[in-house]
Amino acid sequence: xxxxxxxxxxxxxxxxxxxxxxxxxxxxxxxxxxxxPERTNASELTEAVVRGKEVWENNNCIGCHSLLGEGAYFAxxxxxxxxxxxxxxxxxxxxxxxMKAQPLGVxxxxxxxxxxxxxxEVDDLAEFLKWTSKIDTNNWPPNKEG
Amino acid sequence: MSAMNPHxxxxxxxxxxxxxxxxxxxxxGQVLFGLIMGLQYIVGDFLFPxxxxxxxxxxxxxxxxxxLLFGFMGAAYYLIPEEADRELHSPKLAIILFWxxxxxxxxxxxxxxxxxxxxxAEMTGNHLLPxxxxxxxxxxxxxxxxxxxxxxxxxxxxxxxxxxxxxxxISTVMxxxxxxxxxxxxxxxxxxxxxxxxxxxxxxxxxxxxxGVWELIMGAMLAFVLIKVTGVxxxxxxxxxxxxxxxxxxxxxxxxxxxxxWIGAPEVWLWVGSIFSALEPLPFFxxxxxxxxxxxxxxxxxxxxxxxxxxxxxxVTAFFGAGVWGFMHTLAPVNYYTHGSQLTAAHxxxxxxxxxxxxxxxxxxxxxxxxxxxxxxxxxRAQRIEIWGFWLMTISMVAIxxxxxxxxxxxxxxxxxxxxxAAMSFMNTTDQLMVFFWLRLIAGVFFLIxxxxxxxxxxxxxxxxxxxxxxxxxxx
Numbered sequence: 001x002x003x004x005x006x007x008x009x010x011x012x013x014x015x016x017x018x019x020x021x022x023x024x025x026x027x028x029x030x031x032x033x034x035x036x037p038e039r040t041n042a043s044e045l046t047e048a049v050v051r052g053k054e055v056w057e058n059n060n061c062i063g064c065h066s067l068l069g070e071g072a073y074f075a076x077x078x079x080x081x082x083x084x085x086x087x088x089x090x091x092x093x094x095x096x097x098x099m100k101a102q103p104l105g106v107x108x109x110x111x112x113x114x115x116x117x118x119x120x121e122v123d124d125l126a127e128f129l130k131w132t133s134k135i136d137t138n139n140w141p142p143n144k145e146g
Numbered sequence: 147m148s149a150m151n152p153h154x155x156x157x158x159x160x161x162x163x164x165x166x167x168x169x170x171x172x173x174x175g176q177v178l179f180g181l182i183m184g185l186q187y188i189v190g191d192f193l194f195p196x197x198x199x200x201x202x203x204x205x206x207x208x209x210x211x212x213x214l215l216f217g218f219m220g221a222a223y224y225l226i227p228e229e230a231d232r233e234l235h236s237p238k239l240a241i242i243l244f245w246x247x248x249x250x251x252x253x254x255x256x257x258x259x260x261x262x263x264x265x266x267a268e269m270t271g272n273h274l275l276p277x278x279x280x281x282x283x284x285x286x287x288x289x290x291x292x293x294x295x296x297x298x299x300x301x302x303x304x305x306x307x308x309x310x311x312x313x314x315x316i317s318t319v320m321x322x323x324x325x326x327x328x329x330x331x332x333x334x335x336x337x338x339x340x341x342x343x344x345x346x347x348x349x350x351x352x353x354x355x356x357x358g359v360w361e362l363i364m365g366a367m368l369a370f371v372l373i374k375v376t377g378v379x380x381x382x383x384x385x386x387x388x389x390x391x392x393x394x395x396x397x398x399x400x401x402x403x404x405x406x407x408w409i410g411a412p413e414v415w416l417w418v419g420s421i422f423s424a425l426e427p428l429p430f431f432x433x434x435x436x437x438x439x440x441x442x443x444x445x446x447x448x449x450x451x452x453x454x455x456x457x458x459x460x461x462v463t464a465f466f467g468a469g470v471w472g473f474m475h476t477l478a479p480v481n482y483y484t485h486g487s488q489l490t491a492a493h494x495x496x497x498x499x500x501x502x503x504x505x506x507x508x509x510x511x512x513x514x515x516x517x518x519x520x521x522x523x524x525x526x527r528a529q530r531i532e533i534w535g536f537w538l539m540t541i542s543m544v545a546i547x548x549x550x551x552x553x554x555x556x557x558x559x560x561x562x563x564x565x566x567x568a569a570m571s572f573m574n575t576t577d578q579l580m581v582f583f584w585l586r587l588i589a590g591v592f593f594l595i596x597x598x599x600x601x602x603x604x605x606x607x608x609x610x611x612x613x614x615x616x617x618x619x620x621x622x
Contacts, residue, residue: 007315007381010388018395025399028418032346035412040342050339057279057337058272060263063200068409069486070345071281074187074199076572077486103195110190110573113198115264128341135342138416140408142483142562145569 039136052128077146082133153516158234165220172213184587217506230311315384323362342410361394377445393429427469433461450523460504467496489554528606535600542593553582
């Protein structure tokens, strides 16, 4: 680098630039917070949904599945599983039967453990996944398959 | 340590050694669990239900994080006394914290492996302060608290050393990065009930670490090693360091937005995240120019060739892994189709290996011969084996990345682009990708061979010049 560009100038760009953009980041975070209630239907975030999130976390579901595209890529995306598996009419019975049937025991197939969830826990999990599916994700995923 | 080590400027730098050794042990564990997962991608029920995939993945990723932290701490204990031109504030505290952190790490990994995760959550009282079950932050809350305590003790120790000694740009940047690392980790304790908000602040740990403050740590470690192995004037090196970290933070902080496209955050992030993250390759490109330039302008012929190769290697691999492979899918219209596909995995592997695994091995390559009392450099044979390890691991990781990229492209083609009805399901798509998963596994085996080769390079014992032989066997 040329001699006219000094270490002091580089340092000032570092300090000034990072502080400035950090403040912009905080501003954008404030804006984001303002939009969360509407984009996530916060009024529908019931106690069952909160309990369902705990079931989701306590069993490390993210270790195989992705949720809104984040997580592991070993098992299907679940952010939209509510739509993929029958919506209001069929999703809850589907999930209950699915959880009960694990592991499927097909040789060589990726296997999901039996988590021994109570009926209540499965119902809470269903509520959590249903609420999640309604978050405004800018239309992601592109199709039902997630 | 029973005798003076003449190859250390300050004897207290020796505390770095157990940190480096333990980091490499954990690295071996990480790679072994990576191979288990690679096989589970092909034979789905391999080791089921003994080690389900989610457990193997948790061990794989957590070992990565912890070994890099051990590497960063070891690097700080080595370079901060040397830069500050004084002994470490408390070598004893450094050793105590080593054992605390190592024990906490081992216990946590054993917890993952021996107890179902839900039972671990219950045993450790997760309901009191729920922080578990989120990607990379799976550690029980008590482990997280332990990490904070270790970090505080560590920052106190190196901070006091810095305050009482000479303050150089390198040590200040290193310190800033380490403090940032600790501060942003605190967001791991914030787990809001609203999933979108949870994800938003989760990235304050994950992104602001790896695409923020960790780049400061990497830059400082790189600058330190380059000064040592090239003898280039400190003024020049420090100016480069400022330019690199300025670029890193100016692009990287707002670049966090590329994670906010599809998690419930507002549309503004589609633009802001795309633009700023498209610039995130710049600091990595600057690092490539930096390392090549400094090595070309070297004022001395350092006998440790391997360290120079690591230094250039880490910048080039990080540029491709973090920079090019990141850019490839960072623009929102592209990411709409690639988000959470095998492309993400491809990018993650080369970026972490290139930027962080390799910078730690750069530091180890430079510091370890001195810490072990061998001198400025290992003998030619040991270096040859080390360089073999370098190439085997690096080429294997590039191969893993290319195979996962191919898998990702086909996955997007089959599963993401077609409309409802025409799109293939996740599980059926997986079957179509089998050949790439096989190739990835084979590349993974070669990576392990490379790692073993690298570890063999540490076998050299006492085959050093006459005046060094006394100390060669004395270190720890």
